Amino acid sequence: MAEEEELMTIRATALSLPHNALNDLLSVAVCGRCIFRLFGIPASSSYSSSLLSTSLLRSLLLDEEPPASDSSQQYQGQEPGFCSICLGVLQLAYYNREQDKCENKTLVCDFALEISQLVKREEYNIDGFSLEISLPLIISANEKAIRLYMKKKYGSEGWFQEKFLAEHISVKDALKLSITSSLETLLGVKSGVSSFRIRLTYCHAKASSKLQSTNHSLDNGDDSHVQSRTECTEESSSESDAVIRRTLDSLQDHEFCERFIFPPEKVYEPCSLTFRCYRMPIYIGGRYLKYSRNVSQTCWIIDDERMGEASVEEIISSNVLPICKGDNFKFHAAGREDIDVRMLGSGRPFLVEIQNARHIPTSADIEEIVDKINNSKDKFVMVRNLNLVGSKAWTLMREGEAEKQKQYAALVWISRPLNDKDLQTISSLKDMDILQKTPIRVLHRRSPLERKRIIHWMMVEKIAGSCQYFLLHLCTQAGTYIKEFVHGDLGRTHPSIGSLLGCKAEILQLDVTDVKMDYFN
């Protein structure tokens, strides 16, 4: 019954169109969906019906009697060749490169099934999807050619002014209208704004190279910026497409007509189509604590040799990635400590960016990740406040990284006994400016600069039974080199603990005790 209704709707719509124009479009091999969208037939209509074909439209023109519903099957038959505008895209036909065969999925449900099977094969766990469609530029050129042809012929007629010049539906939108509801049913979720993307990339190497050579002749032989394109891929096409699009857009109508053959040649090969689905990066954020002086923040390898026993990045990510079933990860942290510096106190904010996650972790999954990391055998690293966070966390962390204050505890040795005046001197200094030249130890990888940094406050904690060793607690602006602030780096950091106390000072151990950043609390 539904089919009968579909047929009635298509029939009524088709017969409301000017017959001579409809006939004209059919005679130059424009497909049913392209005809409907050129006339701006509203979105609610027949795009998703598998019955909307050129053979049906043609038969409606010949015979205005509604065909009996049991004979509707015959209208799904294929005609040789593909649409001269969309090159088969809206006929749901495509060339399958992997299997080297032409797919004529005239039925919307078959086409949608192909996509839903891919999503299921890859085991995506989804709560929605959004469709992304990429089309070869030749389709825009074809459409422009047909529209100019129609304008020349029917430009003065009322319906042309009203319908053809009014907002029409693009090939992309028409394809979405055709397949979205079937996809929603098959996937069991709604389409909309989603981090899960289904991408359909259409290419037509043959037609596109023809367009390129047309473009080439427009450029009077200057081919310096037109790449030759044998392989048609998403990446390679965007740049040369932009060049061609600019040229096409700059053409006057009459110039365009001179360049393009009309009516267009018959198309016997549809576009090739690549299906791909992926999820936009998801982020898991929190704070980490590092209890080892032999674990680096990121995996650190020099000349094939690993520095330290492990890295924070690997310990955390190796527990996150399997649960999210992602392809890859990136580790971001708010600053870093040296390999021999522990990260204590509240911990350091970090984010793991997971690419193409098949699964978005639930709160139970997050707990499991925390459990695994915090109860590992070595206990080099622990995490706290672990959460699934939005992508804005990345920006907040980057901003916070530069602005925020850091707190440290340093074990310091000085060349003479510590006295009470020293304690006074140190604790009386508030928001003191210091100048730091790039430390000698990092000069090989950082450019030589002089930076101003602020030491917000300091406090000395005496160590019982020792007069030349003490713990220095200090709070500084992010980006301060603490080791250099203690020993002075041969005068490259000034003032330093050594210069303030008028003696030699060395740093033996350093711990980060707090990294202030509200968002990650």
Ligand SMILES: [Zn+2]
């Ligand atoms: Zn078409």
